Amino acid sequence: MNAILLGILALPLLAALALWALPAAIGDRLAALYGSVVSGLVLAGSLILWPWNDGWFAYTPDERALRAATDVPWIPALGVRFHVAVDSISMPLIVLTALLVFLCCLYSLRITPRIGRTRSLIALLLVIEAGVIGTFSAMDLVLFFLCFEIVLIPMWLVIDIWGDEHDPAGRKRAATTFVLMTVLGSALMLLGFLLVYRQAGTFDIVRLTNAPVLGGHGIPLAAAILIAVGLAVKVPLWPLHIWLPDAHAKAPTVGSVLLAGVLLKLGTYGMIRILLPVLPDATVTIAPYLAGFSTVAIIAGSLACLAQTDVKRLIAYSSVGHMGFIGLGISTLSPAGLRGALFANIAHGIITGLLFFLAGAIKDRHDTSDLRAIGRALYARLPRIGALLTFACLASLGLPGLAGFWGEMLVLLGAYDPSDLLPRTTYLVLMVIAGLGTVLTAAYFLRLVRNLCQGDPAEHPATAFAVDLSRIELITWAPLVALTVLLGVWPGLLLHQWGNL
């Protein structure tokens, strides 16, 4: 087991190095094929790691049990260990990461950014995959921080080099803002980790979880605030979200997919993995504020979507709202809320990944992502893509029966019945506001469908060369669609994993 985990950590990294070692002339298709094979292997490995052994999709009763643990000293002088393992919290996220990277590589077989240099793009995607899986499996604060940072630089390059080819200055600015803000957050987070180390004398998350840093004020509180702010930049929580719309809007399709589908999850995962178990008392102190900011994010993100004219920006802002739900779920500190946050993490990754794929497809076909320039009546011009977009919008706005619903429902349920240590009235108010946020979410998605898919086809004639859903797109998106429906009708598939968290 642990060999597999080490394998899926090392394989993408080594494969990326090997890809760079190959001559640049190997061609885009070959590079993408290579990336698909490698990420396919990683996906297979992560699926092997999934706890199948108690039957089909079964789960083990002792949820805290770590699987595939590797624990060796790394920097003995600082007490840093190379400790990786997976459990039921990280496993679905790892599978999601492997799946999305695999689909992105597959997508690159046919559709690549116009800038070219696919070889490097694929290599960077693999590095991102290794970093993200490393973050999700790290059981040591320093290792967590390291992997958290490893992800940044490749993403920065992806936005900076392969971003929007019409706006070089804009994509550079977006990339810089992204990297600077997230690095700032990571720096604060590292300070928090050091404070934790000072209090507890260890960086090991497992040991810290078993013997948490208690106390709701003073140094634990400072550590909790620093870690929370650091992770909140990544989530991103209002008002630290300002990097997100630009980064998503300017990034290439695969970049947007990974950014929204995977990278944002690092922040919320960190909160669940580190903040809650390691600093329980301090987290209780800051939880109401976290919940407040999350609720503001829900409302502000949705309102901002209502005024967007760019389809990619709109989807990016919708992520702010959805991640606000996840933040609210975490801050309830209740079983339902935490499960909701975990579930919404996965659902958001799948649905927003699909949405960004669709937005990328629309952008590629019209050479712009501006709604006004694209025009209306997509149903007439690209009926299948239009239908899929409608499907994805309905899923994203939380239609029951699709994946987006359960996470938000559980979050609201958690807010209705938060942990006993938290002020219930505050959470009730926040729940009502968040509930209104779901109406706003519906409003902007319907506005998107109305302004993009519907409309009089006579006024917006079809572009001559625009083809509807191509085969590679169908292959790439089908798993996402299938998972959206599967998780929507059978949420237990994932909820079982978190039996008694």
Place this chain on the structure above:
Amino acid sequence: MIATAWRVLGVGFSLLVVLTAGLLAGAEPGRSSFLNSSIDGLTLGFAVRTDDLTVLLLAVVGVVATCVQVYSLGYLHERPASYHALVALFTAAMVTVVVADSLFLLLIGWEVMGACSYLLIGHYWERRDARSGAVKAFLMTRLGDVGFLFGIFVLGVGAGTFRISELDPAELSSGVLTTGTLLLLVGVVGKSAQVPLQTWLPDAMPGPSPVSALIHAATMVAAGVFLIARLYDLFAASATTLTVLAIVASVTMLFAALCAMAAVEVKRVLAWSTVSQLAIMFAGLSLGTSDGRHAALFHLVTHAAFKGLLFLCAGVLLHQIGSAAFVVLRRYTRRGRLRKALPVTFATMTVGLAALAGVPGFAGFFSKDTVVEAAWHHAQDGSGLGWVVLVSVCLTAALTAFYCLRLWLWVFFRTPALAGGIGAFEDDDPMADLDEPDTSKLRDAPWVMLSPLVLLAIASVVLGYADGVHLNWVVGLVTTVLVLLGALPAYSLWSRGADPRPVVLEREFGVDPLYHRLFAVPARWLARLTVAGDRDVIGAYVRATGRTGTLVSQGFRRMQTGNVQTYLTAAVVGVVAIAVLAGVIGS
């Protein structure tokens, strides 16, 4: 090919529903649950049950869906594949709602119905009114659904279970019960288009007429009635909720009937009358007695038949003429052609309108009288609520008769006063006398469309006797008199060729513009404010941070004078300062 497959599938599925209802009729009530997962003692999962209510609703849904699917074969020519698929999905969702024993399963069906409704209203997405109507319908029902979801939370957490069959009013505290049912009521109000969330239903009419018949008349909007009937123990145990429900229902039935009196399009009249009739069902439910529940469900069934029929008739008008607006229809009527060219439609629509108006002998008469009778009994028990319901239902009966007769006369008959001359509705249309329609090609619809009409017309009569006739002669007499009282003014106005439409009624009490000004406009402003705030406040902080960094670095660059001695001076000063500092700290 694909379209044919979906057509077959759609009709087949509806027939399957009917078959299921037939098989389940008389069977033992049963329950089962599946795909459960538990969180903190609360079980989230799916559960289904079958009982009389389920069978009843399954039958209604199945029959109306079959009629609509068959009717659509002839009616719909554009994009039939997606249409039939969505109608089938809608039917499945409605079946889910009906059989659900888990509140979450019910919610899934409930909202998928809403989504299907949204997509089907927007079926003609080339048309602006269809687009905006679809969005409005989804958003308003969604707003109600948020309350519904919270109601589920309150009841589920309060009772420790999300299974409907395990919710026992005796085990719930009265606060939880009242809050929970009131919140559920919000969802019901949204779904069934009751005041104050009523404005979406009339605007949903640009959708295909069969869809209006199925979703916006017979089944989906009646889901609210079904829900209250399903959770009747809980609602009946909470007096506050019942009072609120009674007030909402009374206000809605009068409000909607008044709006219907001034509407000038067949489907809009029917839409408002749907709202009004639904309110009558809620009025029956709000009595809190088993008589009331029975009356409401009876009315639900008959209403499904005659309102489905009426919408399908309106569909025939739309299909054969191209419009269901009074002004257009009048042009055909002036020549006296409409009645003769569309004899089946005319006959079935007459039956439907008679049932709606409550003409004695038709189904609507019996079901409405059951409601009145239940209210009368309740009022006699000393309940003020009973009186309110009684009075408002009676008033509504009169108003209903008015608009039914008005619709019937103005659409199908020449005005004697003007003898085919200028009618009341031509004032609305400046093109009226320029355009003389060619009536020679006007035919009745194909039989694939007419056969459902006939079936439903028969049902609109027969269903009244299905429950066994136990007529309270006094009540029957009173309502008949009220119907006549309502019908007479309509007749006299028509015979004089006048159709007075007070502005306040024609504008439907100005609720829609008010909502627009109260919610849509502020939301748009807030959206702009948020974007501006992101750009000019939060973004400004980020940009200012960057600029500060640049400025500071410029300051530091200025220190780079190139003069070695300056550097040295600084170094020596630094050494001295550090030495002094070390001395101070050391001592």
Place this chain on the structure above:
Amino acid sequence: MPLILPLLLAVLLFCIGVYGVLARRNAITLLMSFELMLNAVNLNLVAFDAWRLDGLATGQTLAVFVITLAAAEIGLGLAIVLLLFRGHGHVDADAARDLVEQDATEQRKGAAT
């Protein structure tokens, strides 16, 4: 003889050298001031050698080394000064600002005009 005497003399010489380095403009006088500072160091070395008397004459040996170093240093230093003179026509350390931050000067010029 008190040890403090040579030490104080060394301090004085060193500080005079520091003053010279910081205040003089001619590059050659700068070099001369460096020599003064080196001498102060030598004085310290010799004085402490006389105080410790380790028998190896370590301080004196190091002083000799330092003198050698000073010779090398002045040789190179003067070569650099000559190069400066050849390039700029003067040996003014204050005016030799080739390492100035370019943009800053331009901005300053821009602000002045």
Place this chain on the structure above:
Amino acid sequence: MTTALFCVAGAVAVVASVIVVTSRRIVHAALWLVVALGAVAGCFGALHAEFVALVQILVYVGAIVVLVLFALMLTKAPTNPLPTLTSGRSPFAAAIAAALALLLGTGVVLAFGNEKVDPVPDGSAEAVGTAVFKTWVLPFEVLSVLLLAALIGAIALSQRKKED
């Protein structure tokens, strides 16, 4: 006796070096440097480090100052007094130097205020020679290499480029 000698030589050195760093004539400053270095050599002598004193006179006075004078000539240094020889920073520089002197002086007095020196009067040349070629032989060799490098460097630096 040695103390008196040291005091005299030290006073001369201080006065001469002050003139070195304040004189307005560069050539005068160079010549006063001779005096200062010679006086320091005297101090070495007073401390019974005769070998160092001799090396000081030989290398410093004999070679370095001559080199400096040559450099002055090569750079066409004027012999007349130059008011601009000291930059405008001089008061500040003086203050810093005074502060440094105060600091170091205090430190030295506090640390070694009561120590006595008793130099061995029988000369140190032999001891230095032994030390250089026994204990310090490796640094000595490195130093010779350094000198060689400095020599080559000085030549390389002062050579004109071909294209000039």
